[in-house]
Amino acid sequence: MSAAASRPVGTRVKGIYAHLDSFLAGVERLKSEGLTHFEVLTPLPRHEILEAVYEGRPSPVRWWTLTGGVCGITTGFLLTSLTAIQWPMINPGGKDVVALPPYAVIMFECTILFGALATLVGLLVHCGLPGFWLDSSLKDPRVSDDKFGIVFLRASESDAPKIEAALRESGAIEVTSGDDTVYEVSNV
Amino acid sequence: MHDTIDPNRPASYAAANRDIIRVLLQPNLGWLALFLTATAAMIYGGYCWYLQLTWGLGLGGYNPPIMWGIYIVTFVFWVGIGHAGTLISAILFLVRSRWRTGVYRASEAMTVFAVMTALLFPVLHLGRAWQVYWFFPYPNQRYLWMNFKSPLMWDVFAISTYFTVSAVFFFIGLVPDLAIVRDHSKGLVQKVYSVLALGWRGTGRQWHHYMAAYGFFAALAAPLVLSVHSVVSWDFAMAITPGWHSTIFPPYFVAGAIFSGCAMVITLLLPMTYAFGWKDYVNLWHFEQLAKMCLLTSGILTYAYGMEYFIGWYSQNPYEWAIFSWRATGEDYAWAFWVMVTCNCIIPLVWYFRPLRTNPVSLFVVSLFVNVGMWFERFNIVVSSLAHNFNPATWSYYWPSEIEWGIMIGSFGWFFFWFMLFLQVLPAVAIAEIKEMIAPPVRGAVEAK
Known part of the structure; x- marks a missing residue:
C-alpha cells in the first residue's frame, strides 16, 4: 500500500x-x-x-455473553459426563455414573466463567482495546x-x-x- | 439526602480527579509502617510454611480425628471476607443503589485479595504442595479424572471461577480510572499506566460497549455471591458429621460471609477515608449503610445459630443434640462458642442506635469484634464437630501449633501487603462513577443526574 x-x-x-x-x-x-x-x-x-x-441501539457484547454461557454449560456437562463414562465402574456414593444434580454445580460455574471471559473478549473487540x-x-x-x-x-x-x-x-x-x-x- | 456527593461543596469532575489521584505514589510514614509490618508477617508465614514443607504436616496440630484445623478455618474466613466486594459491586449495581459508588472499588480490591489469600490454604493444607495441579482437570498420564461428585471438587471450580470473575470485574472497572491517572502523570509512571489503561480514551463507542459489558459482568457475578459460599458450605454439609449435615448451611454461610465481608469493609475503609481526607466521597453515610447490612445479616446468623439448636432438639437425633450441647457447654471449646455468640449476635446490636452506627469509633471497634467473631464461628464449626464425632473413643482435642498460627498470621500479612500496595498504586475510589454523582457542568440550571 x-x-x-x-x-x-x-x-x-x-x-x-x-x-x-x-x-x-x-x-x-x-x-x-x-x-x-x-x-x-x-x-x-x-x-x-x-x-x-x-x-438505544444495544451493544453486540450481549451475544458474546450468551455464546460464552452456552459454551460454558456445554463444557461443564461434557467434562463431567465424559470423564465419568471413561471409568464407569467407579460409582461414589451410589449415584448414577452421569448424575446431573452434582454435575449441575460444575455446569453452573463453567457457565459463569465462560460467560464472563467471553464478555471480556467481546468488550475488548468492540471497544477496540487495546486502543x-x-x-x-x-x-x-x-x-x-x-x-x-x-x-x-x-x-x-x-x-x-x-x-x-x-x-x-x-x-x-x-x-x-x-x-x-x-x-x-x-x-x- | 445524598444525591450529590456533598451538597455543601459543589465538587467538579476535575476536583474529583485531583482529590483521588493525589494520594497515589505518595507513601508516608504511616503507610510505610503498615506495609512493612504486613511484609514481615508475610515473610514469617512463608518461613513457617517452609518448615512445614521440610518436616511435614506433623508440624501442624493435626491428630485424628481432627484433620481439618486452622487452615480450613482461615480458608473459609477469607472466602467469607471476599463476599462483600462482589455483593457491593455487582448486586448493588444491578439494584442501582447509590451508596455503593464511594466504597465499591476498595471492596472489590478487598475481595480479590481475600480470595487470593483463601486460595493459599488448600495449597498450605497439602503435604505435597507441589502436586496441587492434580486439582485441575487435564488429560494426564495417570489416566484418572477427578471425582466431580465431590463437594471439594465443586469448591475448586467455585473458588477459581469466583476469583477469575472478581478479578476481571475489578480490572474492567479500573480501566477508565487508569486512563485518568495516565493523563495526569508523566514519564515512566505515565508509560506504565498507559499500558494498564489499554489505550482507553473515553470515546462514545468505548463507553457504549463498556456499559453493556459492565452490566453483564454484574449479572454474572451476582449469582456467584450466593453460590460460592453455598458451595463452601457443602464441603461440610454433604458430610454426615454431626453439626455439619444440615440443609440450613448454604443460606447460613452466605449470610455469615456478607456479615463478615461488610464488617471488614468498614475496618479497612474507615481509616483509609480519614487518612486520605476523602470525606466528600466516602463518609459516615456510606458506613451507616454497611452497618445496616451487618445488622440484617447478624440477625439472620442469630436465627441460624438458634435454628441449629432447635433442629438438634426437635429431630431427637442424639448425635446432633450431643454436639450442639457440647459446643455451648463442653469444657474444651465452649469459650470459643460464646466468643462467637457475643461478637456476632450481641455486640452488633449497638448499631440499632443511630448515634452508634454513625460514630467512627463505634463503627471501627464493632467491626473488629465481628471479624474476630466470624473467625471463631468457622473454628466452632470445623473443629468442634471433628473433635466430638460419632465414636466417643476417638474424641480428641485440637489446638493450633505455632507453625499454624505463624501461617495464619502470614495470611493476614499477605492480604494487607496487597491491600496496602493497592492503596498506593490504584485509585481506591471509582473516579468515573463518582463523576456520575456530581452535578455536570452546564450553561443552564445546575442539576444532578
Missing part, C-alpha cells in the same frame, strides 16, 4: 465543550443536519449522551478531566465548514480542523 493510500481521506474536525448541555446540543444539531459520522469523547458514561449518540493506535485526535487528556468532545475523523471538504459552524454555534469552546496537537493537563 502506498503512503498516499494509507493517508486518511478528508479532514479531521474536532470540537471541545466545557458544558454538557452545549455538547448535547451540538450532537443534536449535527444529527439534524445529517452529519452523523462522528465520534464523541466524554469523561463519564452519562445515559443522555449514549442515548443521543446510539439512540494504543487510535487516531491522535481522539487522544485528548482534557476529556478524562472534565471536557466533552465531538470528533469527525474524515470530514469531506464540503462538510467541514458546516461541521465547524455547527460546533461553534452549539457552544464549543474550541474548534480545530486538521489538528494533530497533543494536549496536556497539569500534573497533580
Whole structure:
C-alpha cells in the first residue's frame, strides 16, 4: 500500500465543550443536519449522551455473553459426563455414573466463567482495546478531566465548514480542523 | 439526602480527579509502617510454611480425628471476607443503589485479595504442595479424572471461577480510572499506566460497549455471591458429621460471609477515608449503610445459630443434640462458642442506635469484634464437630501449633501487603462513577443526574 493510500481521506474536525448541555446540543444539531459520522469523547458514561449518540441501539457484547454461557454449560456437562463414562465402574456414593444434580454445580460455574471471559473478549473487540493506535485526535487528556468532545475523523471538504459552524454555534469552546496537537493537563 | 456527593461543596469532575489521584505514589510514614509490618508477617508465614514443607504436616496440630484445623478455618474466613466486594459491586449495581459508588472499588480490591489469600490454604493444607495441579482437570498420564461428585471438587471450580470473575470485574472497572491517572502523570509512571489503561480514551463507542459489558459482568457475578459460599458450605454439609449435615448451611454461610465481608469493609475503609481526607466521597453515610447490612445479616446468623439448636432438639437425633450441647457447654471449646455468640449476635446490636452506627469509633471497634467473631464461628464449626464425632473413643482435642498460627498470621500479612500496595498504586475510589454523582457542568440550571 502506498503512503498516499494509507493517508486518511478528508479532514479531521474536532470540537471541545466545557458544558454538557452545549455538547448535547451540538450532537443534536449535527444529527439534524445529517452529519452523523462522528465520534464523541466524554469523561463519564452519562445515559443522555449514549442515548443521543446510539439512540438505544444495544451493544453486540450481549451475544458474546450468551455464546460464552452456552459454551460454558456445554463444557461443564461434557467434562463431567465424559470423564465419568471413561471409568464407569467407579460409582461414589451410589449415584448414577452421569448424575446431573452434582454435575449441575460444575455446569453452573463453567457457565459463569465462560460467560464472563467471553464478555471480556467481546468488550475488548468492540471497544477496540487495546486502543494504543487510535487516531491522535481522539487522544485528548482534557476529556478524562472534565471536557466533552465531538470528533469527525474524515470530514469531506464540503462538510467541514458546516461541521465547524455547527460546533461553534452549539457552544464549543474550541474548534480545530486538521489538528494533530497533543494536549496536556497539569500534573497533580 | 445524598444525591450529590456533598451538597455543601459543589465538587467538579476535575476536583474529583485531583482529590483521588493525589494520594497515589505518595507513601508516608504511616503507610510505610503498615506495609512493612504486613511484609514481615508475610515473610514469617512463608518461613513457617517452609518448615512445614521440610518436616511435614506433623508440624501442624493435626491428630485424628481432627484433620481439618486452622487452615480450613482461615480458608473459609477469607472466602467469607471476599463476599462483600462482589455483593457491593455487582448486586448493588444491578439494584442501582447509590451508596455503593464511594466504597465499591476498595471492596472489590478487598475481595480479590481475600480470595487470593483463601486460595493459599488448600495449597498450605497439602503435604505435597507441589502436586496441587492434580486439582485441575487435564488429560494426564495417570489416566484418572477427578471425582466431580465431590463437594471439594465443586469448591475448586467455585473458588477459581469466583476469583477469575472478581478479578476481571475489578480490572474492567479500573480501566477508565487508569486512563485518568495516565493523563495526569508523566514519564515512566505515565508509560506504565498507559499500558494498564489499554489505550482507553473515553470515546462514545468505548463507553457504549463498556456499559453493556459492565452490566453483564454484574449479572454474572451476582449469582456467584450466593453460590460460592453455598458451595463452601457443602464441603461440610454433604458430610454426615454431626453439626455439619444440615440443609440450613448454604443460606447460613452466605449470610455469615456478607456479615463478615461488610464488617471488614468498614475496618479497612474507615481509616483509609480519614487518612486520605476523602470525606466528600466516602463518609459516615456510606458506613451507616454497611452497618445496616451487618445488622440484617447478624440477625439472620442469630436465627441460624438458634435454628441449629432447635433442629438438634426437635429431630431427637442424639448425635446432633450431643454436639450442639457440647459446643455451648463442653469444657474444651465452649469459650470459643460464646466468643462467637457475643461478637456476632450481641455486640452488633449497638448499631440499632443511630448515634452508634454513625460514630467512627463505634463503627471501627464493632467491626473488629465481628471479624474476630466470624473467625471463631468457622473454628466452632470445623473443629468442634471433628473433635466430638460419632465414636466417643476417638474424641480428641485440637489446638493450633505455632507453625499454624505463624501461617495464619502470614495470611493476614499477605492480604494487607496487597491491600496496602493497592492503596498506593490504584485509585481506591471509582473516579468515573463518582463523576456520575456530581452535578455536570452546564450553561443552564445546575442539576444532578
